[in-house]
Amino acid sequence: MPLDYERIKNWPIPEGRQEYSARDTILYALGVGAAISNKLSPEELRFVYEKGLQALPTMATILGSPEGFWMADPEAGIDLAKVLHGEQFLTIHKPLPAEGVVIGRETVDEIYDKGADKGAVMYCSRKLYSEDGELLATSGWSTFMRGNGGFGGTATGQPKPHPVPDDRPCDSSIDLISRPEQAVIYRLSGDWNPLHIDPAFAARGGFDVPILHGMCSYGIAGRAVLQLLCNNDPSRLRAFNVRFAAPMFPGETTRTEVWLEGPGRAALRVRVLERDVIILNNGYVEFDA
Template structure:
């Protein structure tokens, strides 16, 4: 399918505004598995209880966005062959548990891997408080467009994935559960792709049952880093980047493996315990030590 580089690169994406409530913040936390035991320990309770509520940092990645422009025929994007490749997040200021925000999306670059290899588009969203104008977060992501390679662009300059240390055991690990109904909860935060709930749709793309949203797994990874290196304090996480590697099925256990790089910086990956498969790779995080 033909992609018009200049048209897409300069697409006039309008700002998106969103008001979110404490209920939305709690629903997101439940969607990424923040309440899998009873009673909940205080360090987890604060993410799902309106009293002294804290927003999980990764919630910022979901707010004030609209990708509907990609379906415009003028863009030439083959949506049937689009995959979420990577996710990046920088937290500038802790996300309030409720508020109004404005998201501004930009297309950074589109790399042409070749007609038989597809293309990769990198995008960035700045998230600002709608009242004060303060910059809260900068999120980014890559979109692997398998059907749009060979448009005549360059493959030079694509960001390299962050290396995970080889040859030594991780410095810390933690196993976090996902529940069989995890995807049905997470989708209520805004991603209604039927792939994650409808067995027939999942079967059409080669899965014997619905898979978990990649961004749900991303949220679980964020919770793991909070627990392992941030004392479960949402205000201490500053950056969370990773690459999506393999699908996760709701109900599987996610093991986050961490390697300390230097004070306040770490590499990580996330393994599916039951199948010994890497789900999230090339992870990098920064936090207040």
């Protein structure tokens, strides 16, 4: 069904306030596949050990959400059965503390109309602040709404995917495994969608087994980026954007490939080796070289 552009664009999204602990930070790291071996390297230990603990930068994308799910409000007129997470963006302004209180302020930035038979794409963002008002991170995402096109808007100006070079091999890559119980761990960080744990629910979505959270695969890729480009130092990551291309299943192995594009810039792509399927594409990274 067509949506009311002005109403959604100016939706009064409540401010989100969240207190998180060192335990939450460790749980997030485990949820995105950290600490998979024994013994742990000092670089890996820093994300799961309270002594000298550091937060993974991608954790900023799950903090500061408003209470409830405003898109589920019937007044919004969004067909949730036909909604897909399209892209994820992250800009780090300051390293995320290992524990603390954060404030999230979320906005609907733009909605592009692809047509009645093609749906609409909504871009939102959330600025994450410390309790004393310092901007820590800006996360953004696109939502593909297959059931809400044809509202009379325009498709002009929609951001284009970042190109990944196809004329040369990648400059570096890394393989990271996931656990069979990866989705069960990751959901403890706040994403309770039954698609990722309930086999019967997953079957209704057309999957033989539950799939991994897209934001979990994003976090795994974030760990890969830290190792490939930042010497595992989270303070060096400045931006990390991807487009979701296909589902990943718990227990699969990811291969993250990066192409250097200049000082402190790289393109990225992630595939799962077991099925040779690209799951994250059109990635873009900025980092302190």
